[in-house]
Amino acid sequence: MNRNDDILRRMLDNELTPQEQDAASRAIAGDHDLKQEFDDLAAILAVLKRDGRREPGQAFTARVMEQLPRRAPSLRLRLRNFLFGSRVLRWNVASAAAVASVLIATAAVLWIGGGAKPGGNATVLVQLRLSAPQASQVAVAGSFNNWRPDVHVMTRRNGDWIIELPLKPGVYTYMFVVNGQSWVPDPLAESYQPDGFGSRNAVLKVAI
Amino acid sequence: MIGSPNTDDQFLIQRCLDGDADSYAALVDRYKSMAYTTAYRMVGDAASADDIAQESFIAAYKALAKFRRDSRFSTWLYSIVMNKSRDFLRAERETVGLDEISDVRQSPLPSPERTARHHQERDALQQALDQLPRDYREVLILKHIEELEYQEISRILAVGVPALKVRAHRGREMLKRLLTEMGAQP
Numbered sequence: 247m248n249r250n251d252d253i254l255r256r257m258l259d260n261e262l263t264p265q266e267q268d269a270a271s272r273a274i275a276g277d278h279d280l281k282q283e284f285d286d287l288a289a290i291l292a293v294l295k296r297d298g299r300r301e302p303g304q305a306f307t308a309r310v311m312e313q314l315p316r317r318a319p320s321l322r323l324r325l326r327n328f329l330f331g332s333r334v335l336r337w338n339v340a341s342a343a344a345v346a347s348v349l350i351a352t353a354a355v356l357w358i359g360g361g362a363k364p365g366g367n368a369t370v371l372v373q374l375r376l377s378a379p380q381a382s383q384v385a386v387a388g389s390f391n392n393w394r395p396d397v398h399v400m401t402r403r404n405g406d407w408i409i410e411l412p413l414k415p416g417v418y419t420y421m422f423v424v425n426g427q428s429w430v431p432d433p434l435a436e437s438y439q440p441d442g443f444g445s446r447n448a449v450l451k452v453a454i
Numbered sequence: 455m456i457g458s459p460n461t462d463d464q465f466l467i468q469r470c471l472d473g474d475a476d477s478y479a480a481l482v483d484r485y486k487s488m489a490y491t492t493a494y495r496m497v498g499d500a501a502s503a504d505d506i507a508q509e510s511f512i513a514a515y516k517a518l519a520k521f522r523r524d525s526r527f528s529t530w531l532y533s534i535v536m537n538k539s540r541d542f543l544r545a546e547r548e549t550v551g552l553d554e555i556s557d558v559r560q561s562p563l564p565s566p567e568r569t570a571r572h573h574q575e576r577d578a579l580q581q582a583l584d585q586l587p588r589d590y591r592e593v594l595i596l597k598h599i600e601e602l603e604y605q606e607i608s609r610i611l612a613v614g615v616p617a618l619k620v621r622a623h624r625g626r627e628m629l630k631r632l633l634t635e636m637g638a639q640p
Contacts, residue, residue, distance in 0.1 A: 310478075310508050
C-alpha cells in the first residue's frame with residue numbers, strides 16, 4: 247500500500263486526528279488524481295450506507311417463533327410469574343380497599359334486601375410496559391380502544407415506556423405501536439394469538 | 455429497530471433460558487433487520503437471505519445456554535449469520551452442474567445463466583458485491599453497511615484488525631472498478 251493509498255484508507259476509515267485530517271485534505275486537494283479517487287470512493291461508501299440495508303417481511307418474527315423448540319418454563323419463571331405477574335392485574339392497597347368496599351357494599355345491599363347488582367362498572371388498573379430506550383414515541387392499541395394508536399400514548403420512564411389503563415374484567419388483545427409505525431407484540435405478555443396478518447397480538451386477561 | 459442496550463439483551467436472554475420463549479420475540483424484532491441485511495448482501499437473494507436469517511435466529515436460540523455473557527448478543531448473532539451465509543454459498547457452489555463449475559473456475563464472475571436469472575431482482579450494488587471475493591465482501595458489509603468498528607468485525611470474523619483494513623481497502627477499490635465497468639458508479 248503506497249502513501250496515497252494509506253492516506254485514502256485512513257480518511258475513509260476515519261482514523262486521522264484533526265491535524266492529520268487537515269494535512270490529508272490539503273494533500274488530496276492538491277492532487278487531481280488523488281482527489282478524484284477519494285471522491286469516487288466516498289460516493290461508493292455513501293451508496294453502501296444509504297442503499298445497503300434491507301428489511302425482512304412483516305411476518306419474519308412470527309415465522310421464527312413458530313419454529314422454535316418449546317422449553318418447559320423453569321420453576322423460577324413459574325414462581326416469578328406467580329409472584330410478580332401483577333403487570334397484568336396490579337393490586338395495591340387502594341385497589342384492595344376498593345374491592346373491600348364493594349364487598350361490604352354488596353353485603354349491605356343483600357342485608358337490606360335491595361335489588362341492585364353491584365360491581366357492573368368495576369375497573370382494574372392495569373400497567374403495561376415496554377423497554378424501548380431509543381423509541382421517540384410508543385402507544386398501545388388494542389381491543390379496548392378500537393385499535394386506535396392515537397388514544398393511549400405511553401410515558402417514558404428510564405428507557406421504559408409505561409401506561410396504566412383502567413379496564414373492566416375481560417380478555418383483550420393489543421400491540422405496542424413504536425414511533426407511529428412499527429407494531430410490536432408485548433414481549434412480556436402471558437399469551438398471544440394470531441392477528442390474521444401473519445403476526446400475533448398479545449393477550450391480556452383482566453379479572454377481579 | 456428498537457434500542458438495544460446490552461443489559462436489556464441479557465435480561466431477555468435470561469428469560470429465554472428460564473423457558474420464556476416469547477422473550478425471544480423481542481430479540482428477533484430487535485435484530486431481524488441486521489441479520490437479514492447481512493445475509494442478503496452476502497448471498498444476494500431475498501428468499502435465501504430470509505431462510506438464512508431465520509435459521510440463524512433458531513440456531514442462536516438452541517445454543518443460547520452456550521452464549522458467553524461477556525460479549526454482545528449482536529456480535530454473536532453476526533458470526534452465526536456469516537457462518538450460515540458461507541455454508542449457503544459453499545453448498546450452492548457444490549450443487550451447480552459440472553459445466554458451470556468449469557465456468558466458475560475460469561472466472562470469478564457468475565455464470566451467464568445465473569447472472570441473467572438474477573439480474574432483474576438485483577440492484578447494481580448487489581451485482582457488484584456478488585463479484586467481490588467473499589473475504590472483501592464480508593468486511594465491506596460489516597464496515598460500511600452495518601457500520602461496525604474494526605474491533606467488533608475482528609471478533610465476528612476471527613481475523614486481525616490490520617488484515618481487515620487491507621481487505622476493506624482492496625474491497626473498496628475493487629467495488630469502485632466494478633461499478634465503473636457496469637456504468638453504475640455514483
